[in-house]
Amino acid sequence: MKLKHYFFVVIAIVFGIQANAQQQGVAGPVDSGILADPVYVPSIAEQLRNGTFVPADNTPTEGRPKRQYGNRIVPGKGSVGVDPVLQTEAPTRQSNPPLLTFEADISQATPSDPTGAVGPNHYLAAWNSAFRIFDKSGNPLTPEASLATIFPGNAIGDPIMIYDQMADRFLITEFDANPNGFNVAVSTGPDPVNDGWHVYTTGFGTGQFPDYTKFSVWPDGYYVTANIGTRRVFAVEREKMINGESAQFQSFQLGGISTSGFYSPQGFHHTAGSHPEPGNFNIVYLQDDAWSGVADDHLKIWTINVDWETPGNSTISTAQEITTADFISVFDGGSFANLSQPSGPAIDALQATIMxxxxxxxxxxxxxxxxxxxxxxxxxxxxxxxVRWYELRQTASGQPWSIFQEGTYTTPTAGRHAFSGSMAMDIYGNIGMAYSSVSTSEMISIRYTGRLQGDAPGTMTFAEGLLAQSTANSPSTRFADYVHLTVDPVTDRNFWHIAEYFNPNRRDVVGVFNLENALPANDVAIVDILPESGALTATEDITITIENYGTTTQTTIPVTYSIDGGVPVAEIYTGSIPAGGTDTYTFTVQADLSIPNHLYRIETNANLVGDNFTDNDYYAENVRNVEILSAGDLQFENAELFVTSTDNKNFEITLRTTYDDVLQFSVYDINGKQLVFNNLVNEGNKFTYSLDMSYVASGVYMIKLGNSTIEKSAKIIVK
Structure with missing residues (x-):
C-alpha cells in the first residue's frame, strides 16, 4: 500500500502579543500571526505555453521618493577629519579580468533597483517591477516578465531575488501597498523556469508602507527589515513556506536604535557553505555620532530567537554595541543628492545604509x-x-561578535568616489567586493576588488577591475538603492554582481569575477550531506560529498561526522579526487535519526593531512525527521483535515480518510495539561468533532489525533 505524508495543519487567528520583558536583556515579539495559505502559481514555462504570462511593462516610471521620518542629524556634531582606517597602501595583486558580463535589462524605471541571485544553473535578475531568468552564460531563458507573472495583480516593485542554498529554492519578493506588507514567492523546485511557485500575498501586514525591504535567509526563518517608522524586523516560518503550507510570522522591535531618519538595518544572510544552527539570528546597523542620541560611532547587533511552537517565548536581545574606528556616514546634511557627475544632477550616495x-x-x-x-x-x-567595510567574527553561535578587521576603501583615481558596495566570502574565506564609482570627470562605472584570506587586515589587495562603464550621465538624483553580489553555489568561488549604469539610458549589468590567482595545492572540503529532511530511521546512511579545491589530486582523507554534538564517527576516504573534482563517501557506521519531527544537526569534518586551508574543513546541515506513517500504523491515506471557526473559540474539526476504526482526540495547553479527550467513531470515512474553546484563555493549543499506536499533532491559536 502506498503511504502518504501526514501534513500538520495550522489554524490560527492573528493575535497581538505585547512586547514585555521576558528576562533581563530580552523582550518578546510585538506581533504574531499566520499568513494566509499560499496561492500556487504555475511555472514561467507553463504560463508561456498557456498564454497567461504577463510581460514586463516598460512604461517609464518614477520611483517612490525616499521616505524620512524626521532628520535626526545634528549640525556640527560627530566625527571630523580623515578616516582613521582609510587604506593608503596600493593593492599588490593583479585582478583577473571579468569571467562574464551581460546586460540584464534596459530599465524604464527611475531608479531600476537591481537585484539578482545565482543558483546551480540559473541567474535571476530583477529590477523595479520586472525580472528575467538567464542561464549561467548570460543567455536569456525567458522574456522580461512582470512581477505580476508571479504575484497575480501586483507589480508594485522593489523585488529581491534570493537563492536559498539550504533548500535549493529561489525566492522572489516585493512589497505591497494595499494593504501595506510583503509578498513572497518560493519556488517548488530548483528550476525557476520549469518549476511552479508557492506565493504568499496576504496576511503579512506591516502597518506602514514597507519601503526599502531587505531579506535574509536563516535556517529557522526568512527575515526582513524595511524603512518603516516603527523600526521593526519581521520573521516568517521558512520550513512551512518551502513546503507550501500555512506559515506563521512574528515581528520584533529593535530596542535602543538610533537613525538618521532613514531606517536601514540589515539581517545576516546565509550565503553558502556550512548551514548555521537555527536560532541566534542577528541584525546589524551602524550608529553615527552625528545623529541625535549617539555619543560615539559604533555598530549595534541584535539577536533574535524565534519559537514557532509558542510565539510568546520568542525573544529579541538588547543590542550588543561594538565600538568602531570613527567614521562619517553623513553627506550634505542627510540629503539624497551627494555625488557629482561630469554633468547633470548629483546622485544619491546611499548614506546611513548597510548595503x-x-x-x-x-x-x-x-x-x-x-x-x-x-x-x-x-x-x-x-x-x-x-566604502567602510567589516568582517566580524564569533567563536560559536550565540556568542558575542567582535571586529576581526575593518577598513575603508577608496578608488585609485583621485577624486573618484567608491560607494554602493556589495560583498561576500568564497570557500577560502577570500572577500570579493563590487561597487559603483563616479567623479566630476568620469561617468558612473561598476568596479570590483577583493582580498585573500591571509592578507594584511583591513586592506583590499586586488587592483581595481572594471565590470561596466557608463556612456551617459544619470538624468536624476535617484540612483539604484540596491546592488547585489552573490556567490556561485557550484564553484563557491565566483562572485556574481548586478548594478545600475547608463549605456546610454538606464540599464542593469551583471558581472562575474573571482580571486583565483593563488589556489592552494592541498585543500579539500565537504560540500553536501545526505540524507535530507524526510522520513528517517534508526539506521540511516550518512553520505558526504567531498570537493577538491586544491591543484593536486587527493586521496586517503580522514573524515568524521557527529549527530547533535555527540561522539564523532571517524573513518577514512580512500578514493581519489582530481583537482577541481568531487566524490562521495558513505560512512560504514550508520546514524539513528528516528525521533519524529526532531531537527538533527549533522556536523562533518575533512581532515586532510597537509591541508593548506583548514578553515573550510567543517561543514554541517540541519535535517528534520518528517515522519511518514508505516505499515501497521495509523494510515491517513488521502486524508483531508479541515478546521473552521466562526467566532475564534468554537472550532469544527473534520477528518476524511480511508481509516475505518476509532480515533482518539485530545487538546493540550502549552504546559501539557489535557483539556479535552474523546473517542471518535468513523461515520462513512469521516470523523467530525465540535471543539468548544470558549472556556480557555487566548493562546496556543495543541490538538492530538490518533490511536494507541501513533499520534499526530496540529496547532490552533485561540484569539
Whole structure:
C-alpha cells in the first residue's frame, strides 16, 4: 500500500502579543500571526505555453521618493577629519579580468533597483517591477516578465531575488501597498523556469508602507527589515513556506536604535557553505555620532530567537554595541543628492545604509559576516565617498561578535568616489567586493576588488577591475538603492554582481569575477550531506560529498561526522579526487535519526593531512525527521483535515480518510495539561468533532489525533 505524508495543519487567528520583558536583556515579539495559505502559481514555462504570462511593462516610471521620518542629524556634531582606517597602501595583486558580463535589462524605471541571485544553473535578475531568468552564460531563458507573472495583480516593485542554498529554492519578493506588507514567492523546485511557485500575498501586514525591504535567509526563518517608522524586523516560518503550507510570522522591535531618519538595518544572510544552527539570528546597523542620541560611532547587533511552537517565548536581545574606528556616514546634511557627475544632477550616495547584504559564512571554529556602508573619507578636502567595510567574527553561535578587521576603501583615481558596495566570502574565506564609482570627470562605472584570506587586515589587495562603464550621465538624483553580489553555489568561488549604469539610458549589468590567482595545492572540503529532511530511521546512511579545491589530486582523507554534538564517527576516504573534482563517501557506521519531527544537526569534518586551508574543513546541515506513517500504523491515506471557526473559540474539526476504526482526540495547553479527550467513531470515512474553546484563555493549543499506536499533532491559536 502506498503511504502518504501526514501534513500538520495550522489554524490560527492573528493575535497581538505585547512586547514585555521576558528576562533581563530580552523582550518578546510585538506581533504574531499566520499568513494566509499560499496561492500556487504555475511555472514561467507553463504560463508561456498557456498564454497567461504577463510581460514586463516598460512604461517609464518614477520611483517612490525616499521616505524620512524626521532628520535626526545634528549640525556640527560627530566625527571630523580623515578616516582613521582609510587604506593608503596600493593593492599588490593583479585582478583577473571579468569571467562574464551581460546586460540584464534596459530599465524604464527611475531608479531600476537591481537585484539578482545565482543558483546551480540559473541567474535571476530583477529590477523595479520586472525580472528575467538567464542561464549561467548570460543567455536569456525567458522574456522580461512582470512581477505580476508571479504575484497575480501586483507589480508594485522593489523585488529581491534570493537563492536559498539550504533548500535549493529561489525566492522572489516585493512589497505591497494595499494593504501595506510583503509578498513572497518560493519556488517548488530548483528550476525557476520549469518549476511552479508557492506565493504568499496576504496576511503579512506591516502597518506602514514597507519601503526599502531587505531579506535574509536563516535556517529557522526568512527575515526582513524595511524603512518603516516603527523600526521593526519581521520573521516568517521558512520550513512551512518551502513546503507550501500555512506559515506563521512574528515581528520584533529593535530596542535602543538610533537613525538618521532613514531606517536601514540589515539581517545576516546565509550565503553558502556550512548551514548555521537555527536560532541566534542577528541584525546589524551602524550608529553615527552625528545623529541625535549617539555619543560615539559604533555598530549595534541584535539577536533574535524565534519559537514557532509558542510565539510568546520568542525573544529579541538588547543590542550588543561594538565600538568602531570613527567614521562619517553623513553627506550634505542627510540629503539624497551627494555625488557629482561630469554633468547633470548629483546622485544619491546611499548614506546611513548597510548595503545589500550582510553575508554570513561558517568556518571551522568561527562564524564570519561581511558588510559595508558608504563614508566620507576626507571632508577637509571636500566630500569623497569610500566604502567602510567589516568582517566580524564569533567563536560559536550565540556568542558575542567582535571586529576581526575593518577598513575603508577608496578608488585609485583621485577624486573618484567608491560607494554602493556589495560583498561576500568564497570557500577560502577570500572577500570579493563590487561597487559603483563616479567623479566630476568620469561617468558612473561598476568596479570590483577583493582580498585573500591571509592578507594584511583591513586592506583590499586586488587592483581595481572594471565590470561596466557608463556612456551617459544619470538624468536624476535617484540612483539604484540596491546592488547585489552573490556567490556561485557550484564553484563557491565566483562572485556574481548586478548594478545600475547608463549605456546610454538606464540599464542593469551583471558581472562575474573571482580571486583565483593563488589556489592552494592541498585543500579539500565537504560540500553536501545526505540524507535530507524526510522520513528517517534508526539506521540511516550518512553520505558526504567531498570537493577538491586544491591543484593536486587527493586521496586517503580522514573524515568524521557527529549527530547533535555527540561522539564523532571517524573513518577514512580512500578514493581519489582530481583537482577541481568531487566524490562521495558513505560512512560504514550508520546514524539513528528516528525521533519524529526532531531537527538533527549533522556536523562533518575533512581532515586532510597537509591541508593548506583548514578553515573550510567543517561543514554541517540541519535535517528534520518528517515522519511518514508505516505499515501497521495509523494510515491517513488521502486524508483531508479541515478546521473552521466562526467566532475564534468554537472550532469544527473534520477528518476524511480511508481509516475505518476509532480515533482518539485530545487538546493540550502549552504546559501539557489535557483539556479535552474523546473517542471518535468513523461515520462513512469521516470523523467530525465540535471543539468548544470558549472556556480557555487566548493562546496556543495543541490538538492530538490518533490511536494507541501513533499520534499526530496540529496547532490552533485561540484569539
Amino acid at each position: 545589500n547584504q550582510a553575508q554570513f559564512r561558517q568556518f571551522d571554529g568561527y562564524n564570519s559576516v561581511v558588510f559595508n556602508f558608504v563614508v566620507d573619507t576626507d571632508p577637509t578636502a571636500g566630500e569623497l565617498a569610500g
